[in-house]
Amino acid sequence: MDILPLNRTPNTRTCEQRQSYPRSSLLPILLLSVRRSPNRATHKPPQHTTMATGEGRIEKVLSSLQDPNVGRIVLFSMNGGVGKTWTARHAMRRAMDTDLFDIFVWVTLSVDLNWRHAQRRIAENLFIPIPTNRADGDGGEIVSTIRNEIWRTLSEKRFLLVLDDAWLVEDEVLDLMGVPCPGPENLSKVMVTTRSTRTFVVMEPAEVFEPLALPAKESWSLFCDVAGEPFTSPAVHSVAQTVSGQCSGAPLLIILIAGALRNIKDASLLWDRLRQASSALRADAEQLTFQTMNRVVKFSYDALPSDLMKDCFLYCTLFSGARDINSEELIRYWVLEGFIDGYDYRQEAYKQGRVVLEELVNRGALYRETGDRVSMHDVVREVALEIARASGRTSYERAGTLLTAPPNECAWRNLMRISLMDNLLRKLPECPQCSNLSTLLLKGNQALTKIPNAFFDHMEKLRVLDLSYTGIRWLPASISKLLDLRVLLLRGCQSLQSVMELHALEKLEVLDLSCTSFIAGYSSLERMSQLRVLDLSETPVTSLHFLGNLANLRHLSLRRCHCIKSGLHLEVATVLEELDLSGTTLVEFPYEISKLTRLICADLSGTRYTRLNWEALQWLPENLNLDNCNVSDTPMELVRKDGVYVAVGNSDLLLSLEKNSQLWENCFRKFHFCVCPSERASLENDIRFQRKQFIFRDIYFESRHFAHPVEHTKYLEICGVDSYPKGIEGVLNNAELVSLNSNAFMKKLSDLGFENVNVMKECWIERCDQAEVVFRGDDVQVIAAIGRLENLWISNLANLRHLCEGMERLMSFSSLKHLHVDCCPNLVSVFSSALRLENLVTLQIKFCDKLESVFGESVAGQEMLPQLRTLRLWELPELKSICEGHLPSLKMMKVKECPQLKKLPLDAKDIRPLVEIRGERWWWNNLMWEDARIEDSLHFRNWGPF
Incomplete structure (x- = not known):
C-alpha cells in the first residue's frame, strides 16, 4: 500500500506535496492496545492505551523508537492479518526520515526459519560477504565469522533492526546472531512482530503492542475503499455492511473479502459473491480463527476472475x-x-x-x-x-529456507513445479524420478558447483529450467535429453566454461546466457531454430555468425558486450522486434537495422561512433534510444513514415535535422524527441519511465495535465539542460507539443527563439526556476508566432512573478483554449489588461500563495474572457478578485481555500441556467452579493475532489 503524507495545513506543504491520493491508497485503520513489559525493573509499570487510527498507532510506535529507555519492542497477536507488519513497516519508514538511527535492517522470517537464517539476512542487509566454499554451510566456523562481522558493524552505530514474523525460540538469540544489546547505552532498537508467545521470553521486550479489532465505522470505510463501492442498491448495501461486520475488524479479512467483490457490475454475481463471503465468515463473528482465515483466502482465490x-x-x-x-x-x-x-x-x-x-x-x-x-x-x-x-502445481514446500541438502525422492516424484531458489544446496540427487516435472528453479544456489550427469534423465516434460547464479562449471550430459525444454536461464553463471551440451535443445525458445564468461560453445546455438529470445549481455561473444540460423529470433540483447567491434550482420534476423546494443563498443553505427522492418525497439544508448551517415538509413524503429551517444551526422532524407522516439543525452545529434528538411515529411510525421543529459535522466522519473517502458507512452501523455486526450503527435521534450541546446531549432520548428522541464537556460519563452515556435499547439513549462515571466511586452514577435498555441501549462516556477508583463497595446492569444497555472509561490498576477483571451475555455489556478488578482489591473471579464466556461481556483489564500464585470459563458466554477475571495464575476442580468458553483460551505456563506437574484439563480454544491 502507498503511504499517506503526514497531515499538515495546506500552506505549509511544498507544491510537490500538493497532490490528491486515490481512495485505493488509504491505509487500514487499526486499534491498538499498548502494554509495558514488567520484565525489567527499570521500566514503568504496564500501561494500556488504545488509539482509533492506524496513523495514531504508527505515531505510538515511533514514540517508543524515540524513547531512550525502550530497547526492544514487540508487536504481538496470535492471529495473522491484524496489521503487525504494516505498523512496523510504516514506523520504520517514518524513522528513516529522522536522525534517530544510522543503520536500518528489515528481516522477514516465518514459522520454519531459525536464527541462522535471520543472521544471514542481517548480514546480507549489511553487505557482509557470506562464505560459500566451505564444507559445512551451517558450521560453527561460518556462523562465528558472520556473528563477529555483524557485531563489528553494529556495535558503534545506532541501529534499528526489525524481525518480521519471528518465531525464534533460543535464549539470548540476539547475542547468538551477533546483534549488540539495544538500549540507552547505544540508543539502538530491535522491533519484532510475532504470533508466538515464546518471543516474550526470548526478547524480554520493554514494550508490547497488541492490535485490537477495527470499529465498525472504520471497517466499513476500508471495505468500501477496496471494493470500489459497488453497493448502489440499498438492499445490497445492507448485506455488504453485514458481511463487513462479520470480518471481526481484522484488516486482512476485510481487504480479501472486499477485494473479491471489487468493482462487480453484475447484480446477480454480486449477490452470489456476498452469500459466499458470509458463508466463509460463518460462526466466527466474535472470534478470529485460522479456520476463518483459511476459508476467506480460499474464497478470495476462487473469486479471482480468470x-x-x-x-x-x-x-x-x-x-x-x-x-x-x-x-x-x-x-x-x-x-x-x-x-x-x-x-x-x-x-x-x-x-x-x-x-x-x-x-x-x-x-x-x-x-x-x-x-x-x-x-x-x-x-x-x-x-x-x-x-x-x-x-499439483506447487513448489517443494520448504523452498527458500537455507536448505543444504536436496529434498527427498518423494518430493520430486509427483510435483509439476519445484522451486529451490536462493538456498545453500551443494548437491542434487543423482537421478530423480520426475516424470511430471515442468518447472525447476534452482536460481541463487551459489554453492552448487556440479549437477550429476544423470540428473535430467527422467525429466522429459521439463519446459522451464533456471540455473541462474549457481556455481556450476559444466552442464551435465543428460541436459541433451530435455527435448521439450522451452526456457533455459543461465544468467550469472560465471564459473560456466561451455554450453556445447545444448546442441540437442532444438525446441528452446528462450536462452539467457547474460553475465557468463565462457568463450567456447556459441556454435551450439546454430541448431536452435525455434529460439525467440536470446540474451548475451555482458558476455565475451565476438561474432554473431549463428544468427542466420535463428529464423524465429524476436529479441536479441547484446548489452555491454565489449568484444564486438563490427560485423554484426543483423540483416539476417529478419523478424527481430527488439534489439539492445546499449553500452557496446561498436565502432560503426549498425546501419543494417534500417533493413529490419519488424524492429520495434532498438537501444543504442551509451555507444560511441565517429560518424553517423543519415543518408545510409532507409528506415528507423518506433523506439530508438540514442542517449549519451557521441556522433556527428549529416542530413537524412529517407527514414520511416510512422512514429519515432529518439532520446539523446545532448542535442549534437540533432544538428542536421534542419527545419525544412524532407526528413519531417518522409519520416517524422509522428515523433517524440527527448533531450536530457544522462546524469539528469537518472533523477527524472518520467524520463526513465518512458525509456524503459515506451509502450506506456500514450498512458503517460494522457495522465500528464489535461483531462482531454492529447492529439498532437509531434513532441519535443527538453529536460535538465543548463544552456540553450544547439541544433534544436529544426525539431522545435516542427514540434506541436513542447515540454520544458528543469532547464536553467530559460528565463522566458522567447529564449527558444520566436521564429522556432510557429507550429506549437501545446506547451508545458515546469521547474524552470530562472523564469520570472513567460511573456514580456517586447516579445511581440513571440506572441504573433505562437498564434496556434491551444494549451499552456505552467507549473512549479519558483520565481515566476507574472505570466505576462510590460504589455502596452492590445494583444491576443486567439487560439489559447486551456490554461493551467500551479505551484508558483511568487506569482502576483496572471494576465495583463492588454491581453485578450477571446477563446479561453478553461482556466485553472492552484497553490499560488501571493496571487491577489487574476488580472493585474481592473478589466471587464466579458471583454477579456468572453468564452470562459470552466474556472477552478484552489488554495489561493490572498486572492481577492478575478475580474470586473462578469463572465458571460461561465458554466462551472470550483473554489477551494480562497478565503479572501468575496465576490463572483456574475451579473444578475446575464445569469444563464445550470451555472454550477462548487466550494466550501463556509466560503459560500461569506460571499457578498450585489444583487440577491444572482445567488438565487446559482446551483451550489459543497466542494468535493476536482
Whole structure:
C-alpha cells in the first residue's frame, strides 16, 4: 500500500506535496492496545492505551523508537492479518526520515526459519560477504565469522533492526546472531512482530503492542475503499455492511473479502459473491480463527476472475516467504511459463503482466513493498501453498529456507513445479524420478558447483529450467535429453566454461546466457531454430555468425558486450522486434537495422561512433534510444513514415535535422524527441519511465495535465539542460507539443527563439526556476508566432512573478483554449489588461500563495474572457478578485481555500441556467452579493475532489 503524507495545513506543504491520493491508497485503520513489559525493573509499570487510527498507532510506535529507555519492542497477536507488519513497516519508514538511527535492517522470517537464517539476512542487509566454499554451510566456523562481522558493524552505530514474523525460540538469540544489546547505552532498537508467545521470553521486550479489532465505522470505510463501492442498491448495501461486520475488524479479512467483490457490475454475481463471503465468515463473528482465515483466502482465490490470474497468484508460492519479490522478475516468470501469451510483441506481454499484478495487489492477494517489489502476507501464503499442493502445481514446500541438502525422492516424484531458489544446496540427487516435472528453479544456489550427469534423465516434460547464479562449471550430459525444454536461464553463471551440451535443445525458445564468461560453445546455438529470445549481455561473444540460423529470433540483447567491434550482420534476423546494443563498443553505427522492418525497439544508448551517415538509413524503429551517444551526422532524407522516439543525452545529434528538411515529411510525421543529459535522466522519473517502458507512452501523455486526450503527435521534450541546446531549432520548428522541464537556460519563452515556435499547439513549462515571466511586452514577435498555441501549462516556477508583463497595446492569444497555472509561490498576477483571451475555455489556478488578482489591473471579464466556461481556483489564500464585470459563458466554477475571495464575476442580468458553483460551505456563506437574484439563480454544491 502507498503511504499517506503526514497531515499538515495546506500552506505549509511544498507544491510537490500538493497532490490528491486515490481512495485505493488509504491505509487500514487499526486499534491498538499498548502494554509495558514488567520484565525489567527499570521500566514503568504496564500501561494500556488504545488509539482509533492506524496513523495514531504508527505515531505510538515511533514514540517508543524515540524513547531512550525502550530497547526492544514487540508487536504481538496470535492471529495473522491484524496489521503487525504494516505498523512496523510504516514506523520504520517514518524513522528513516529522522536522525534517530544510522543503520536500518528489515528481516522477514516465518514459522520454519531459525536464527541462522535471520543472521544471514542481517548480514546480507549489511553487505557482509557470506562464505560459500566451505564444507559445512551451517558450521560453527561460518556462523562465528558472520556473528563477529555483524557485531563489528553494529556495535558503534545506532541501529534499528526489525524481525518480521519471528518465531525464534533460543535464549539470548540476539547475542547468538551477533546483534549488540539495544538500549540507552547505544540508543539502538530491535522491533519484532510475532504470533508466538515464546518471543516474550526470548526478547524480554520493554514494550508490547497488541492490535485490537477495527470499529465498525472504520471497517466499513476500508471495505468500501477496496471494493470500489459497488453497493448502489440499498438492499445490497445492507448485506455488504453485514458481511463487513462479520470480518471481526481484522484488516486482512476485510481487504480479501472486499477485494473479491471489487468493482462487480453484475447484480446477480454480486449477490452470489456476498452469500459466499458470509458463508466463509460463518460462526466466527466474535472470534478470529485460522479456520476463518483459511476459508476467506480460499474464497478470495476462487473469486479471482480468470485461470490466468489464479496461476499467476499460485506461482508466487515458488518464492521464499522470507523475501519480497521483484515485480519485473515475477512478471518475467509468468511470461516464460506461458501464462501470458498471444502477444507478438514481448513488451505487450509484460504490459499485460503488469495489469495482472496490479489486480492482485488491488484485491489484497499481494501487497506492495518499496522499490517496485511485492510480497504475499504470511497467512495468505500458508493457505496458497495448501491450494497449490492440492492442485499439483506447487513448489517443494520448504523452498527458500537455507536448505543444504536436496529434498527427498518423494518430493520430486509427483510435483509439476519445484522451486529451490536462493538456498545453500551443494548437491542434487543423482537421478530423480520426475516424470511430471515442468518447472525447476534452482536460481541463487551459489554453492552448487556440479549437477550429476544423470540428473535430467527422467525429466522429459521439463519446459522451464533456471540455473541462474549457481556455481556450476559444466552442464551435465543428460541436459541433451530435455527435448521439450522451452526456457533455459543461465544468467550469472560465471564459473560456466561451455554450453556445447545444448546442441540437442532444438525446441528452446528462450536462452539467457547474460553475465557468463565462457568463450567456447556459441556454435551450439546454430541448431536452435525455434529460439525467440536470446540474451548475451555482458558476455565475451565476438561474432554473431549463428544468427542466420535463428529464423524465429524476436529479441536479441547484446548489452555491454565489449568484444564486438563490427560485423554484426543483423540483416539476417529478419523478424527481430527488439534489439539492445546499449553500452557496446561498436565502432560503426549498425546501419543494417534500417533493413529490419519488424524492429520495434532498438537501444543504442551509451555507444560511441565517429560518424553517423543519415543518408545510409532507409528506415528507423518506433523506439530508438540514442542517449549519451557521441556522433556527428549529416542530413537524412529517407527514414520511416510512422512514429519515432529518439532520446539523446545532448542535442549534437540533432544538428542536421534542419527545419525544412524532407526528413519531417518522409519520416517524422509522428515523433517524440527527448533531450536530457544522462546524469539528469537518472533523477527524472518520467524520463526513465518512458525509456524503459515506451509502450506506456500514450498512458503517460494522457495522465500528464489535461483531462482531454492529447492529439498532437509531434513532441519535443527538453529536460535538465543548463544552456540553450544547439541544433534544436529544426525539431522545435516542427514540434506541436513542447515540454520544458528543469532547464536553467530559460528565463522566458522567447529564449527558444520566436521564429522556432510557429507550429506549437501545446506547451508545458515546469521547474524552470530562472523564469520570472513567460511573456514580456517586447516579445511581440513571440506572441504573433505562437498564434496556434491551444494549451499552456505552467507549473512549479519558483520565481515566476507574472505570466505576462510590460504589455502596452492590445494583444491576443486567439487560439489559447486551456490554461493551467500551479505551484508558483511568487506569482502576483496572471494576465495583463492588454491581453485578450477571446477563446479561453478553461482556466485553472492552484497553490499560488501571493496571487491577489487574476488580472493585474481592473478589466471587464466579458471583454477579456468572453468564452470562459470552466474556472477552478484552489488554495489561493490572498486572492481577492478575478475580474470586473462578469463572465458571460461561465458554466462551472470550483473554489477551494480562497478565503479572501468575496465576490463572483456574475451579473444578475446575464445569469444563464445550470451555472454550477462548487466550494466550501463556509466560503459560500461569506460571499457578498450585489444583487440577491444572482445567488438565487446559482446551483451550489459543497466542494468535493476536482
